[in-house]
Amino acid sequence: MEDNSKYLDLFFEESDAHIQSLNDCVLDLENDPDNQDIINEMFRSAHTLKGMAGTMGYDSLAKLTHKMENVFDLLKKETIKADSHSIGLIFDCLDSISAIVEDLREGGEGDLNVTELVGRLETVSEGSSATPVIELFSSESDDDFNSQLHFIDESDVAVIDSAAADGYQAYVVTVKIEETSGMKNARVFLVMSKLDQQGEVLYSEPDPETLEKEDFGSIFKVVLLTQADAETIKEAALNNSEIEDVLVKPFEKSDVISNEIQVQEERVEVETVEEVKETKKETKKKSKAKAAHANQTVRVDITKLDDFLNAVSELLIYRTRLESISQDKNIKEMDEPLEQFARITTELQDLVLKIRLQPVSTVMTNFPRMVRDLGNDLGKKFNLVIEGGETELDRTVVSELGEPLIHLIRNAADHGVEMPDRRQELGKDPAGLIQIAAYQEGNRVVLTVRDDGKGLDPQAIKESAERKGIVTAGLTDIELQHLIFHPGFSTAKTVTGISGRGVGMDVVQQKIHSLGGSIEIISAVNQGTTFKINLPLTLSIIDSLLIKVGESTFAIPQGIIEKVVSPGPGEIIQTYQQEIYTKGGATPLIRLTNVLDIKEIGTAEPYLIIVKLGENRFALMIDDIIKQQEIVIKDLGKELSSVSSYSGATILGNGEIVLILDITAITNESQGVQHAVRV
Amino acid sequence: MTKRVLIVDDAAFMRMKLKDILEKNGYTVVAEAENGVDAIEKYKAENPDIVTMDITMPEMDGVEALKEIKAFDSAAKVVMCSAMGQQSMVMDAIRAGALDFIVKPFDTGRVIQALDKVTQ
Known part of the structure; x- marks a missing residue:
């Protein structure tokens, strides 16, 4: 087994691209079933995947893609139609391919069972062409590697005799192709074309048709009429790759074993195989308008x-x-x-x-397929619109975005958009709109996920929240709507397989916070819901506020700081459960000395940093403010990965190492998320 | 003197694999092309001793590219790279002057054998 491990990265990269391209193509094909350009592109992608899988030795993948290619070829020839049946099958295959590639990526063997799919693909191929399995008749053995012929036509013998007078000699050329050589018929064709340059091939055994169908073992014989000598002929035949041996012997009538016509009864022709032929269309393919120009880019790990x-x-x-x-x-x-x-x-x-910037579209590529599947599962119709996919974000942010976005889309599809008949009653387009838009705003990027569904009904949320024991007294409609970010909250009357059991929206919010972003809801009953996510361009370099807690210096990301205040006398009160900063509402107070387990120094005039995490505010008590500074976030490394209060560290100009506080983690820890009090 | 090769294949993966095989066996890869149009340009620019030509490619496929290269330089030595199931295109290519073909997945021995024979 060759070591292919160093090709793995490239293999994954290109496989992913081809799987994606196939997914996109099939989606397009569903809307435009007769578009040959799409089918051609699918064919190419499957073909390339097959080639790569074969080279890497991934048999399941190679087998599956090979069968898919056959089916695509039939689509190309318009022998079969791109109907819901074939498209469903192709999607299933793509899922299986993705699963195999995923398995490989995780270090598996990629040998998932594809028998069922291969069977289905074959069923599609059948009827339009016979089963594409070629039974090789290897009735011959090495004993056949001789110059004996089974038959020759009398007229050929006459030609040989008369040509002898003009200095032409007939040779029996016996060629043995390597047993394991692929595409022996093309190999024969190659050798024949070389021999044709030396003279004239009068006769071949097996006959040309059988040779072309690859319906033979590895030996074939020809009678060549030529002026060249035996050595030259041998050279011409042998001088092709994958030819094991060549025998050249002057033709004699005694070489023919039997002159009776016995070819007919040789065997009942095996159901002939319509080999996957490349149609001429392929050759004359027009270059597509959107064809990739030679853009000056370099791939970098x-x-x-x-x-x-x-x-x-x-x-x-x-x-x-x-x-x-x-x-x-x-x-x-x-x-x-x-x-x-x-x-x-x-x-x-x-x-x-x-x-390091990457377009957000890189995480959106699967969305059309996902929305399509959601539509089928839910019996709803969706119109997915993606805008601003080219908007760029740091790749670390982009790669983390997929999960929350998927969650929001699933929610929009499941809870937002109504059933088609209900939508018609309301005078809406039966197909619900799901719109994802991205745009840059200063050094931040805004992403919105919008649906034109039933919207978030504050009263329904209020009732639901109260049933779950969440206090809702005095909350405005907007605050009620934001309760869906509360852990354990769900408005779905029944739990569906699609958007789960009410865990999720809080996870979405947490994820966005951990990316240094915020999420808010704009929703109106029967008009729809928009989730607006606001993210920093990069996570690596941030503006921060350097502070002192006890004798130690820490950094807090500036993005989440709302304001810094000096609490006046009596503005901090002790309630039953916790301390509250009372000015401008009731803000839970967190003493960082407690959370971080740092010795208090009893500062006379402490500061409160008011941070805003989504809709929640917290007042962090610190001892001193040093300055604002742009800092570079350094990873804490594996050893400290379990320390949850810090998101990283940075090194200051004087060489001092400063830890960056993970405010989300700190507030969660000190409050217990369920106690988060709203302002 | 080492033989100079132009590798034509739309998959970077395949080009990398082939390049590795060739360079380990004393060939120099002077250029890589990812489609037929690219191949013709690179052929004209580099005038390689030998070309390995994939068949299925976007823009312009290998058989068309072969024909154009042959029209430009009738002595061009082109070896087709093909996958199973493409016999008819390989035959077209041989008719158009391809000297040999290798079948994917690539086997190092076979690739080198084919190129050695062609460049003898």
Whole structure:
């Protein structure tokens, strides 16, 4: 077994692209079943997948894609139609292919059982063409590697005799192709074409038709009429790859075993096989308008980009250090080079951040397929619109976005959009709109998931929340709607397989928060619901506020800070359960010294940092504010991954290492999420 | 002197695999092309000793590209790369002047044998 492991990355990358392209194509095909361009593209993708799978030695995948290719070929020839049956089958195959590739990615063997699908594909192929399994008749053995012929026509013998007078000699050329060689018929054709250059092939055994059908073992014989000598002929035949041996012997009548016509009874012809022929269409294929131009891009392993960013980040740290040393020592000569250094590092930083940007569409590619399947499962119709897919975000953000977006779409499909007849009653388009839009706003990106369904009814939510023991007194309609982010909340009367059991919206909110973003709801009854997600462009470099808790310095991401206040006397009160900051509403107070287990120093004038996480506010009590600073987030590494209060660390100009507080985790821990009080 | 090869295949994966095989066996890969149009351009630019030509490709397939390369340089040495099931296109290619063909999945021995024979 060859070691193919180093090709794995490329294999996965290209497989993913082809699976995606197939998925997209099938979706297009469903709407436009006669479009040959789409079918051609599908055929190519399946073909390439097959080739890669074969090369990697993934038999299940190769087998499945091969059968799919056969079916696509029939689509191409219009022998079968792209109806709901065949499209459903293709989707099932794609799911199976994805599963195999996923299994491989996780280190599995990728040998999932594809027998059932292969059977179904074959059933489709049958009727239009016979089963594409070729039974090789290997009745011959090495004993047949001789110059004996079974039959020759009398007229050929006459030709041989008369040509002898003109200096032409007839040879029996026996060629043995390597047993394991693929496409022996084409191999025969190649050898024949070389022999044709030396003279004239009078006769072949087996006959040309059998050779073309590949209905023979690995030996074939021809009678060649030529002026060349035996050595030249042997050379011409042998000088092709995958030819094991060649015998060349001057023709004699005694070489023919029997002159009776015995070919007929040789065997009952096996049901002939319509080989998957490339149609001429393929050859004359028009180049498509959207064809890829030779764009000047380079593929780079993403870990290299991560390393690059890391290196730039460190450069940034040392720049800050150099600056502070230069200031401390008051070295004038260093000012100018330091300025240049600062400029270049800033450029580098911008550059690497730009390189790491990825269009949000990369996580949206599966959505059309998903919405289609949701429609089928729910008996609803959807009209999916994706806008601004080209909007770019840091790849770490993009890769984390898929899950929450899928959740929101599923919710929109399941809970938002009504059944088609209900929609008609309401005078809406029977097909519900699900719109996903992305756009950039300053250094943040806004993503919206909108449906034109029944909207979030505040009263229904209120009742439901009360049944679940959530206090709703005094909440506005908007606040009631935001209760769906409350853990354990669900408005669905019945639990469906699609959007689950009321876990989820809180997870969505948490995920968005962990990405440094926020999510809000805009919804009106019978008009629809819009989820608006606001995200930072990058996660790697953030504006932060450096603070002191006890004697230690920490960083808090600036994005979530609403304001910083000095609490006046009596503004902090102790309630039954906890401390509350009372000015401008009741905000739960968290003493960071408690949460972080740091010794209190009893500052006379502490500060409260009011952070806003979604709709929840918290007041964090700290001892001092140092300054605002742009910091580079460094991973804490595996050893500290279980420490939940910190999202990372950064290195300051003076070399000091500062931990970055994970406010979401801290508030969850200290409050217990269920106690989060609304303002 | 090492033989200079132009690899034509739409899948980067296949190009990488083939390039590895060739370079381990004393060939120099001077260029790679990802479709027929690209192949013709690279052929003209590099004038390689030998071309490995995939058949199924977007833009322009391997048989068409072969024909154009042959029209430009009748002495061009082109070996087709084909998958099972493409016999008729391989035959078209041989008619159009392809010197040999190799069948995917690639077997190192066979690839090298084919190229060695063609460049003898």
